[in-house]
Amino acid sequence: MALLCLGAAALAGAVCALSLGTPYVPPARLPATLGSDGLAGLVVTELRLPRMVLALIAGACLGAAGLVLQEALRNPLAVPEMLGVSSGAALGVAAPLVLSLAVPLGLQPFLALAGAALGGLLTLVAAGFGRSPSAVLLTGAAVAAALQAALLVLMVMADQLDLQLIYRYLLGSLSARTWDDVTGLLPWLAVAVPALVLCVPALGVLRLGDDDARALGVRVERARVAALGIAVVLIAPVVAVCGPVAWVGFLAPHLARRLRPDGGAAGWLVRSAVCGAIVVLCADQPARLALAPVETPVGAWTALVGVPVGVLLLKRGRRPARDRGPVSLPAPVMAPDVPAPVLRKAER
Template sequence: MNEDQRCDAPQASSASATSLTALNGLRAVRRRANRRRAAVLAALGVLAIALCYVDLSYGRTFYEPSAVFDVLAGRDVPGVGFIIGELRLPRVIVGALAGIAFGMAGASFQLMLRNTMASPDIIGITSGANLTAVVGIIVLHWSGTRLSLLAMAGGLATAAAVSWLSWKGTLAPTRLLLMGIGLAAALNAATSWVLIRGDQWDMQAASRWLTGSLASSDWTDVPQLAVIVVLTGAPLMLLVRQIDVLRLGDAAARELGVRVDLVQATVIVLAVILLSSATAASGPIAFVSFLSGPIAAWLSGPSRPALATAGLVGASIVLLSDIVAQHVPPVQLPVGVITGIIGGPALIALMVRMSRKQVFA
């Protein structure tokens, strides 16, 4: 070994040791992030189950835990089975499923478009589902599966229109947000026009539905909503890694092997189906899809997209708001009134925070 080789050997050893230290540090960070994400998911799961129990137990009559668990186990409990099994349980299940759907759909759009404001209820997709659903209620007198399919068609058509209007060789997030806000205003005006053309009873039913309510939930809503949440939520979870790469920008994602246009189209279709099916079942419960993603990201930390966490956050928001709507005001309110009260100030706070970042960055 010559003199140069003897001098290079300690340097190579030092570089190798530095690389190994950095790799171990990265692994430790990932382990902490994974533990935090798992702990958050477990805590939210426990919270959602606790809220389900409270929503089942409390009402005009309070039922002991043993009675609730007996009904859930399928036992015949006189005087309790009908109230819990036929009135309260469908409401709780529809609320939880709708919350999961709203949360995952909202977070999918926000992550894909790299903009917290790009929630389906901000960019007009909810407005499209609302318009077609109101037409179904007032003009066609539809309900159940047919109304769900009509709301899905309206949501998908609106998403296609917004995407087409904002297309500039690729999906431009800022342009899509502005086009969506404008289209939402037009769709909301059309919804109001359809409402005033209906008779008194249809107007009341449609207005109550537009507020976002779980009062009319029954067992016919549960199977189709559960199937749609599973069949669309699972593929979205499988796309988490590619959605994560999209946060780097379209050009960087393409260089890393992501088929950007295909992934974006798939996410849009799946998220709109989720959103529209939940909207058809419970009405457009305000701000759940907008709030779930940022809350989930704050709880999980700056790691992989927290779609599952956003779903559990959405379920918890809907269930908690339903409990408050039933028991806190002097009269029972639709759940959408409570989420609107929460979401309005949250939207203002988020916009103020974003504007300050732009000013002082």
């Protein structure tokens, strides 16, 4: 049932992404419009379709990265925004823009990767290379705050035009994205997907705790560092192309666990990627259409939806025992009705 709901939501989001807007294309005419020579065919094929594909890829990467971080650190609040990864990637892309450095478009993912790796490395070094999950999370929040302060300094130095670009970029936007942006993410996916497959068994063991993981032969610190590295490879290219789309890495893993509470790390990883893709795709529709012809950043809508839904999911996951209904206790075992002399004889 959950898979059917996810499939229906993805299909509805895809149809809305390709049909709605100016010009409006009826859903029944979409197959004939794709690849045609008219204005509608050009808009759907060259503008709406790559934007839809990019939304799906970006959401899947952020959802998978959020689950990897939460499972590796055993903390439901471990998200890219609180570990310095997203802030570092945004700083790596925004700094050349403010400093007027001519950087080719193909190098922007590498700058984002360097910034994300810097933020993650600072977090790990300050937290003792992942020896304590709580220390990693708290240190990451401090590193993220420091990197965001550096971004504010850059924004003070920027002129008016650069400032508008940085504002829109920092909120996350899919506006004016083309097939070149989509194809630029494919090499990173070719690296990240096999790494995710290899990381799944370690994530399942890390959920048991550090002592149990060591007893099963897992090097906990190395596994945690590797998980953070995989999350960096997933997040950095997306931030380079779309900006830091907030709260997707927090919301998607919680939705995945809600859909299948008894699932393992592999099942949650797939569901988290699917949920992240659907969240970004659905959030992009009001970003395009709510204030048309002006577009709003998709990251603003993911934050508006993600914060209340995430809080609601956390509350439902931590309901007290009295809210879950009466607990049935086993009936006491009564002694059989045996006469007292017989019992005394048995005792003798």
